[in-house]
Amino acid sequence: MAKIVSIINHKGGVGKTATAANLGAALQIRGKRVLLIDMDAQSNLTDCLGVSTELDDTIYQAMRGYIPLPIVKNEDGLDIVPSCLDMSAIEMEIMQKYAREQILHKLISQVQEQYDYILIDCPPSLSILTINAMTASDCIIIPVEAEYLAMRGMGRLTNVIHEVKNNLNPKLRISGILITKYDRRKNFNQDIQEIIRDTFQGDVFTTTIRTNVAIGEATAAKHDIFHYAPKSSGAEDYASFCDEFLKKESTFN
Template identity: 45%
Template sequence: MSAQVISISNHKGGVGKTTSVVNLGAGLHQLGKKVLMIDMDPQANLSQSLGVFEPENSVYKLLRGASDINDAIMELELDLHMIPSELDLSGAELELSMEAGREFILKGQINKVIEDYDYILIDCPPSLGLLTINAFTTSNQVFFPLQAQFLATQGLTKLLEVIEKVQQRLNADLEIGGVFITQYDQRKILNRNVKDAITKHFGDKLFKTVIRENVALAEAPSRQTNIFRYNPKSNGAKDYWDLAQEVLERTVINA
């Protein structure tokens, strides 16, 4: 059975995309699934959060055809793997602009290993350029992390337009898989009000699990590990464990 390929995307920065890829991936791994995480962001925050700096092979070399996917995959733990990024990826859009089928380069590589994993999670950059298009063309689903703040849904219209165009022209199988709220503080009236608004807007696309504001989630990257290894008793670990279970339930139902 082929992997569920899920892009974690929002072109608003600071919403918890990388944190969610790291910890959702680790949560699914703890649930017994084989997981590959792909860092598609030139800032390489996912890679650095897991202790990978200046990798010998990277997603950049993969897209340029200078590396094969089997050489680019790094084993973090048994059945938990990653393809790292590097700063050179920032030039990929220009370098690949004249390549035939440039929107499908990542998909062509992922297809070589798609039977080897249960889940492939892609950390998208905070932009809607060729890197994000490659991720969407490869994916079954897109998940949106949203902060419980007033401007949370601003700008999503453009993102939804891009997804619709990808569905029409490049990947008819792409779906909006779900939305989940990050950095939530139940004590703040604004957070509660925005959560209610997001619930009304997205309906059953909204995950029941809410990722609470949690210091341990911010600290874990400095220790170059995930929340389950850093502080398994924290609210962050509980929330991402719950989210992983909910993702598992939804994707099994939709498989």
């Protein structure tokens, strides 16, 4: 049965989609069967991995109950459940549904045995879609940019995680906080890193994702970092993060 991992931060621009794409690719390189699910109406994960955002079958149709999870394979061999702009309306459309928080969990349960890891790229909000992802997940990765504003709202996010754990998904836990867009030459980045590590103690991954232009270039080229620039510092950091993640999660198997 796949381990289900949500990648969440309700603040945008923190490297959430890059983390989903590149952790997924790193896991695949290590021989794991991986499925990526794009839950964001902006469809950034879908687009950055070279899948059309105008397909007829997307996570939207599945959440509405019209189809099972639609899985497509991109050029680099990653399995992806694509998103679309219609997802922006899904909250109103499922609001009256019974067990609306469980919709994604039920969809995933039909394919869970086919994969080792299922990674969910969540929208930058604490919406019913994010709650669906938390309800379906075993654990959560929280990417946090090494900037002052990164700490704002973290208390609210952790409170929502605890609420979901207490009321909807008792097995849910935080795998760790991943510091992204880090530049060790900047004293400010170092200070923020120390504050994050002091505040969240053992919940922070040792690996940091350094600021690296190749990560953005890979996104524009519609590939993960390992297929686009395998010798870049971005590839090095996400490979290191993947190894740390696997080692940490092995204690929960």
